[in-house]
Amino acid sequence: MKPPIQLQQERDFGQKINVTFEFIIQNFKPLMLSLLYIAGPPALIGGFFMGAYQSNMLSLQQQILGSDDVDSSLSSIYSMGSSMLLLFIFLGAASLAATLVVNAYLIEYEKGNRDITPEIMWNRVKEYIGKGVGFSIVMVAAVIVATMFFLLPGIYVGVTLSLMYMVMMRENLGLEATFRRCFYLINDKWWSTFGLLMIMGIISGIIGYVFQIPTMIITFSSILQIGDGINTFWTTVGGVIGTVGSVLVRSLVLVALGFQYYNLVERRDGSGILGAIEDIGKNDTPRIDRREEEF
Numbered sequence: 001m002k003p004p005i006q007l008q009q010e011r012d013f014g015q016k017i018n019v020t021f022e023f024i025i026q027n028f029k030p031l032m033l034s035l036l037y038i039a040g041p042p043a044l045i046g047g048f049f050m051g052a053y054q055s056n057m058l059s060l061q062q063q064i065l066g067s068d069d070v071d072s073s074l075s076s077i078y079s080m081g082s083s084m085l086l087l088f089i090f091l092g093a094a095s096l097a098a099t100l101v102v103n104a105y106l107i108e109y110e111k112g113n114r115d116i117t118p119e120i121m122w123n124r125v126k127e128y129i130g131k132g133v134g135f136s137i138v139m140v141a142a143v144i145v146a147t148m149f150f151l152l153p154g155i156y157v158g159v160t161l162s163l164m165y166m167v168m169m170r171e172n173l174g175l176e177a178t179f180r181r182c183f184y185l186i187n188d189k190w191w192s193t194f195g196l197l198m199i200m201g202i203i204s205g206i207i208g209y210v211f212q213i214p215t216m217i218i219t220f221s222s223i224l225q226i227g228d229g230i231n232t233f234w235t236t237v238g239g240v241i242g243t244v245g246s247v248l249v250r251s252l253v254l255v256a257l258g259f260q261y262y263n264l265v266e267r268r269d270g271s272g273i274l275g276a277i278e279d280i281g282k283n284d285t286p287r288i289d290r291r292e293e294e295f
Contacts, residue, residue, distance in 0.1 A: 211245025
């Protein structure tokens with residue numbers, strides 16, 4: 001059995017990427033089960049609306065090309081808009097649920113729990129649902145306001161507040177204190193956080209592309225009039241696979257962001273080193289001289 005991974009530790013850019021994959025591989029089954037159990041339902045519902053949106057979009061395209069009556073086209077546009085709105089709502093819920101699950105998993109792991117179940121995750125996550133929704137609304141508003149001045153301030157605020165959920169859950173802070181803590185931690189490390197999000201986003205996008213293949217096949221076959229044309233059932237199946245798959249793959253970015261949080265906490269506070277120093281001499285085993293970098 002592989003030794004547990006030390007979470008609160010300073011790591012360079014490459015080490016954070018490597019430890020992200022190592023952590024997911026070691027904890028693949030319990031982490032994925034927790035994501036499916038908690039974030040899966042809203043993602044599944046969102047997948048149905050994704051399929052409905054794509055089906056309505058293809059129907060509208062065929063109506064325009066076939067010169068159908070205006071009423072049919074307007075009906076398709078209305079249905080497509082309704083599906084898109086519901087899709088955004090449930091995808092947002094799935095994204096928030098996945099974020100809370102991954103953060104809760106890291107916190108449980110840090111406590112030494114190696115038998116993490118979906119039930120344990122749900123009991124922890126449900127404590128932060130209301131708080132997470134409120135924080136998310138404020139964060140989105142802050143990013144929008146910053147973007148109104150110029151694009152770069154919006155990006156800066158968005159990257160900085162990407163640490164918000166981990167700070168909220170692990171340190172149990174209020175809204176204002178959480179925002180201040182995020183800006184404090186990311187000071188002088190904004191670019192490394194931005195780069196980590198970009199690289200892991202690209203990697204997860206490439207992996208997630210696999211889950212979009214069914215949707216692409218269905219879409220192209222409908223456009224090219226292959227088979228029976230638009231098949232709502234298979235369009236919905238493709239939407240569900242793509243949506244649920246994207247939620248699972250997003251765990252790569254979330255775990256990497258969690259390790260960045262622990263890295264920044266260690267750099268700014270050094271609490272991991274202090275904890276190691278406090279543990280010296282607490283057991284009966286003979287003292288072993290260690291190099292400084294092992295702490």
